[in-house]
Amino acid sequence: MDRSTRALLLLTQVCFGVFPVLGKVALQAFEPRAILVWRLFAASGVMLALALARHGRAALPAASDLGALLVLSVLGVMVNQLLFLEGLQRSTAVNAGLLMTVIPVATLAVAVLLGQERLTLRRQSGMLLSAAGVAWLFLHRGAEIGARTRTGDLMLTANAVSYSTYLVLAKPVLRRLPQLVVVAWVFVFAALIVPWFALDVAWAPAAADRRHWLALGGVLLFPTLLAYLLNTIVLARTRASTTAAYVLLQPFVSAVLALLWLGERPEAGVWVTGAAVVAGLWLVSQAPAPAAQT
Numbered sequence: 001m002d003r004s005t006r007a008l009l010l011l012t013q014v015c016f017g018v019f020p021v022l023g024k025v026a027l028q029a030f031e032p033r034a035i036l037v038w039r040l041f042a043a044s045g046v047m048l049a050l051a052l053a054r055h056g057r058a059a060l061p062a063a064s065d066l067g068a069l070l071v072l073s074v075l076g077v078m079v080n081q082l083l084f085l086e087g088l089q090r091s092t093a094v095n096a097g098l099l100m101t102v103i104p105v106a107t108l109a110v111a112v113l114l115g116q117e118r119l120t121l122r123r124q125s126g127m128l129l130s131a132a133g134v135a136w137l138f139l140h141r142g143a144e145i146g147a148r149t150r151t152g153d154l155m156l157t158a159n160a161v162s163y164s165t166y167l168v169l170a171k172p173v174l175r176r177l178p179q180l181v182v183v184a185w186v187f188v189f190a191a192l193i194v195p196w197f198a199l200d201v202a203w204a205p206a207a208a209d210r211r212h213w214l215a216l217g218g219v220l221l222f223p224t225l226l227a228y229l230l231n232t233i234v235l236a237r238t239r240a241s242t243t244a245a246y247v248l249l250q251p252f253v254s255a256v257l258a259l260l261w262l263g264e265r266p267e268a269g270v271w272v273t274g275a276a277v278v279a280g281l282w283l284v285s286q287a288p289a290p291a292a293q294t
Contacts, residue, residue, distance in 0.1 A: 005237045009246040012230040016100070017253025019223035020093035021261050023085065025215035029208035032085035033198035035219065039081060042220045043228065044191035047184035059181050068173050069182065073189035076166030082194075083159035090152025093254055099156040100250045101277045105130045106164035107244035114168060117241055126283025133276025167240045174236045183232040 026035055051059040061069060088096050105126070111117040173182055208216075235243050 005234055008230050008234045009238075009243065010249065012227055012234060013246050013249040014253055015222040015227035015230065016247075017250040018257060019084075019219065019227075020088060020096035020254040021257040022215045022218040022222070023088050023096075024093045025261075026212055026219055027085070027089050029205050029212035030216060031198075031201040031205075032082065032089055033194075034201050034203045034205070035085055035216065036081050037195050037198050037203055038216060039220060039224045040077070040187060040191040040194055043224050044184070044187040046225055047180065047187050047229070051178070051180040051184040054180055055178055058178065059184065061177060061181060061185060065173070065177060068169075069185045070189050072166055072170055072173065072182070073186045075162050075169065077186055077190040078194055080159050080162045080166065081190075083155045083162065087152040087155030087159060091149040091156060093257070095149060095153055096156055096254065098254075098274060098277070099153060100160055100247050100254075101130065101274075102157055102160035103164050103167075103247045104241065104244040105280070106161045107167050108241040110165050110168045111240050116168060116171065117239060122283050126280040128280070129283065130277045130280030133273045133280060164244060167235060167244055170232075170235060171240055174232070179232045179236050180229075183228050187228075 023035070030038075048059070084096070108117065108119070108123060112119045170182065231243065
C-alpha cells in the first residue's frame with residue numbers, strides 16, 4: 001500500500017470517528033430519520049453534481065448496473081445509516097465508536113464466504129479474539145444487559161455487518177464504474193426512497209438551536225460527504241478487508257471526543273473489549289503470506 005492510500009485511509013477514519021459525538025449532539029434536537037434525510041439530500045446532490053462534472057454522460061449508469069447500485073444503496077446507506085442513528089440514540093458515543101470495530105471482522109468473513117479473499121489461521125484467530133471482545137462488552141454489564149444500551153448496541157452491531165457487506169459487494173462494481181458514479185448513485189437511490197418513510201418527523205425541529213445545527217452540519221460534512229468519498233477512493237485501491245481494518249482507529253477518535261465534548265466516562269468493560277478487539281484486528285489486517293510455488 002502506498003503512502004497516499006494509507007493517508008486517505010487514516011483521514012477517512014477520522015471523518016467517520018467524529019460521527020458518534022457530533023451525532024449525539026444533533027440527536028438532542030433531531031430525530032434519527034430527520035438526520036438521515038439531511039445526509040441523503042446533501043450527499044446525493046453534491047456527489048451527483050461532482051460525478052456529472054467529472055464524467056459527463058458516463059455518470060448515468062447502464063440499466064444493467066442499476067440493480068447492483070440499488071443493493072449497495074440499501075446496505076451501505078439506507079439500512080446502515082438508519083441503524084447507526086437509531087442505535088446511537090439508544091447507546092453512547094463511546095460504545096458506537098467501539099462497536100464499529102466489528103466491521104473488519106465481518107468484512108473479512110463476507111469476503112471469504114464470497115471467495116474474494118482467503119482465510120488464514122492468523123486471521124481466523126483475530127476474528128475470534130475480536131468477537132470475544134465484543135461479547136465481553138455485553139457480559140460485563142451483567143443484569144444491565146437488558147436495560148440501558150443493549151438495544152442500541154445490537155443496532156450498532158447490525159449496522160456494522162450491513163456496512164461490511166456493502167464494502168465487499170462494492171469491489172466488483174468499482175471495477176466497472178468510476179468511483180464518483182458509484183457513491184453518487186448509492187446516495188441518489190437512498191434519497192429517492194428514505195424520505196417517504198420520514199414524513200412523520202420534523203426535518204427542522206423548533207427545538208434545534210445553533211449548537212444542534214452546527215453538529216448536523218458537521219455530520220453532513222465529515223462522516224457523510226468526505227468519509228464516503230474518501231472511502232470509495234481507497235476501496236478501489238486496496239482489499240475490502242484492509243480498508244475495513246483501519247476502522248479500528250474510529251473508537252479512539254470517538255472516545256477522545258466523547259471525553260472532551262460529552263463528558264462520557266467509558267466503563268472498565270469497554271477498555272477490556274477495546275484491547276481484545278484491537279489485538280484481534282491487528283491479526284485480521286495482516287496480509288496473508290504468498291502461496292508456496294510448486
